[in-house]
Amino acid sequence: MRRIVMLGGCLAMAAALSACGGDKKEENANANFSVKLNWLGSYKTGILDESAAEIPAYDAASQRLFVVNAEAGELDVLDMSDPAVPVKIGSINVSAIAAGAEVNSVAVQNGLVAIAVEADPKTDNGYVALYQAADLSLVNSIQVGAQPDMITFTPNGETVMTANEGEPSDDYSVDPEGSISLVDIRDLENLSVATADFAAFNAQADSLKASGVRIYGPNASVAQDLEPEYIAVSANSKTAWVTLQENNALAKVDVASATVTDILPLGEIDRSVEGFGIDASDDDEVINIRTWPGVVGQYQPDAIHAYQLAGKTLLVTANEGDARAWGEDNDLYWGEEADDEVDPPVLCEPDASQGFVEEFRVKHLVHASGFDRRCGDDLPPQLAALGEGALLDPTVFGYCGAVAGDPGDCREDDVLGRLNITWTVGYKTGGNGDPVMYTDAGVEDAAGTHIMYDKLYSYGGRSFSIWDEDGNQIFDSGDAIEQFLASDDCKLGTDRAIPCADYFNSGHDEGDAMDSRSDAKGPEPEGLTIGRIQGDTFLFLGLERMGGILVYNITDPREPEFEDYLNSRNTWDVDPEAGNLDGYGDLGPEGLVFISGEDSPTGEPLLVVGHEVSGSTAVYEVQISKE
Incomplete structure (x- = not known):
């Protein structure tokens, strides 16, 4: 394989993370220990590229894992008592909620399973359905906004929130409004729902555009154009932040009043600045990470999570990027x-x-x-x-x-x-x-x-960012992820033996496809989760296209420390196909969930990742090493 590396930013991972705000463990340590991922095992549906394993959620009391199987239109229920060998023991089908309904997302808290249910057609209002984790019985359901794409509990357990994306129909003949639904679950027999919508911003289109919020759909009001994607909630359950991915912005929500109080533009990435370059071509057969005057990036985050520091809420985003494409067929x-x-x-x-x-x-x-x-x-x-x-x-x-x-x-x-x-x-x-x-x-x-x-x-930051409560950026990883994937320090496979650079920016459904995603969004950081270990805060970040999980200590938000990268894909030289997935490993990480040592079946912290392309749910042990 031809591999010529031309690195225009930081020259190696250690240098990249240091110069771009990263690894300074020796001079400003966050902790006296480090963490490393170890692949334990996975549950495999054997279904290729049909989103058969997307979003996982875990119930500690029953030691059950609930995984969105979009291909089947239901939840797979896995026994996690032996994390190395997850076993399917049942499923939850939502056809009784609405004909043709699909499962989009799942969250679990205190033995209650909350499911975001998309209607058929997707432009109709969807539902929240609640089930008991222990026996999979339906507790109740209620209608919410159009296309609930992500669901979460507030930390106090009183409210279930959904990000209702409200995408248009393929021909753009119907374009529902985006919204956030807040379901009061304090009385499970008598659910009620409030809606935080964007109607109040319809008269502010010009000022929003001038501030950097992308409002650009054809003949769309602001409320129609904004598409909520993912939700993070403050520890006190008072405030939520919602990614508006296509709009390159965040919505700030007051939970008690179910009101969007602000729309926060995330700004642009100047690709002419050293440390923020990209590899821009999939057709030059080389790794060429460099700066590009006149080119800017849009953060356009997918997943977002919140954590606390000195009484303040900080927000972490996976800056995937996304384009609107309706009617392309x-x-x-x-x-x-x-x-x-x-x-x-x-x-x-x-x-x-x-x-x-x-x-x-x-x-x-x-x-x-x-x-x-x-x-x-x-x-x-x-x-x-x-x-x-x-x-x-x-x-x-x-x-x-x-x-x-x-x-x-x-x-x-x-x-x-x-x-x-x-x-x-x-x-x-x-x-x-x-x-x-x-x-x-x-x-x-x-x-x-x-x-x-x-x-x-261009689309996406190819990075992760940390923001304050008002959307001010504290840190961005710049081009450090791509620089790491191009470096000799990066290895692929569960035994960490394959040079990452040989398959730099590969696609998750391709083999021997070095550089194939450089023209688009690079490695595409998409999913993330956060875990607390011995008092420190760790970020686990999934790369959708290249695959694998990056781990950072983000206890100091201005100086995140790189900890580990593990990519459990083992076969890279041929295209994956249905029927030959056993030797491949895991392709296309989507949703991630951290399981603390207190809640883990083994007593050790675990990470669970749903892989939408390989249709597999992988379990990783988070190993702790004293330094």
């Missing part, structure tokens, strides 16, 4: 490919009302021939409505050859050409928000036909 949206060689000519006539796709490669966006060449293929009609083509600002992108009217080498595959960005923002606008127009030669002209980009917005 609808030929009516794209239009039929034009053909002027036939009589009468076939015209490309896309229908913008049939969907909305914002992701586009740089090489397809900026081209001397304009947009028409891609009509009927992958040209979003909403982009075509902005102009006949797009240019790069030569004052920003001159470093890769852009001149007036010509992007030069910037659109080459081994430069920025393969990078996926959003076309919805980054082009020059006037005071009224409309695009400034240019001739195809790059001259500003009100009668021009081209728009001009001076920023290219």
Whole structure:
């Protein structure tokens, strides 16, 4: 395998974590011990790439694990009395709650299992269903908002909260409002629900956009455009924070009044700054982590968790990134490919009302021939409505050859050409928000036909961040994760023998696919959980695409300490296929749950991870070593 490493930021993991705010164990230790993961075993459904193991939740009293099996539309119930050999002992099916309903998420507290239930169609209101962990009996259920995607208990056990994502239908004909439901469970026989919605922000669209909140869906109000993803709750159960992933923001919620009190923009990542670079191409056959002037990242976190420090709440996010893509399989949206060689000519006539796709490669966006060449293929009609083509600002992108009217080498595959960005923002606008127009030669002209980009917005931070209660960033890991995966210190497999760099930024459903995700969101930090061990706070962070779990001591939020990385995928050289998963290990970590030593069947802390691609639920021992 050809492997050339060109590291433009920190030169090794120790240097990367130190220079980017990381490993300073010797000079500023958080603890006199370290932790390391040891793979114990897994429960395997044997179902490939059908989300047969997503979100796990654990009940200590019954020693049962509850795992979302989206493929079956139910919860798998696993006996965890021997963590090395989890055994399926039952399931919970929610078909009695609503016809065609699906399980999206699960949480467990004090012997009560709470399930987020998505309706059919997903744009209808969903449900919260409550079951007893000990005997799997249904306790009660209640209707909540559209598409409850994540569910959690408040720490005081009085409320169950759901993040109701409210995604539109595939053709964008129905777009429900996003919301957060708060179910009062103090009287299980008489549940009540309150809704924290975003209606009060509908009149603030302009100010929200100006602050950096992405409001961009077609013909959507603010309430329709905001899509709650994941919830963290303060230790006193008074405040919750909800990731608005596509919107690159957090919602702050007052629990008692069920009110969204603020929407907090998370800002941009300047990819021209050392320590915040990316590998931008999947087609150059090398690891090339470097800075890119004019390119910015959007944090767009998925999972979020809260922890306490000196009486204050801190928030940790996994900055995965996500693009809106609705109607991408609808030929009516794209239009039929034009053909002027036939009589009468076939015209490309896309229908913008049939969907909305914002992701586009740089090489397809900026081209001397304009947009028409891609009509009927992958040209979003909403982009075509902005102009006949797009240019790069030569004052920003001159470093890769852009001149007036010509992007030069910037659109080459081994430069920025393969990078996926959003076309919805980054082009020059006037005071009224409309695009400034240019001739195809790059001259500003009100009668021009081209728009001009001076920023290219990519997806995801490829990092984790720590924030304060008001959304102010305390720490971001920058490019340290990608730098580590490229380093000689990183090893893959349960025996830690395979060089990570040989399969750098691989996809979770691919084999021998080094660099294949660099054009998108890199390793894609998606899921995380937090655990307390001997008074210190540890972060367990799952990398969706590359796979594996990173462990950090985050007791000092300004100087997180790297502890370990374990990737339990053992086979990397061929594509995984249904029927040959036994030798692969675990692919595509989704949800994580930490089990303290006090609650663990073994008396030692454990980590459980649901892997959506391999359909396996893996159990790891968290080993503690004195230093």
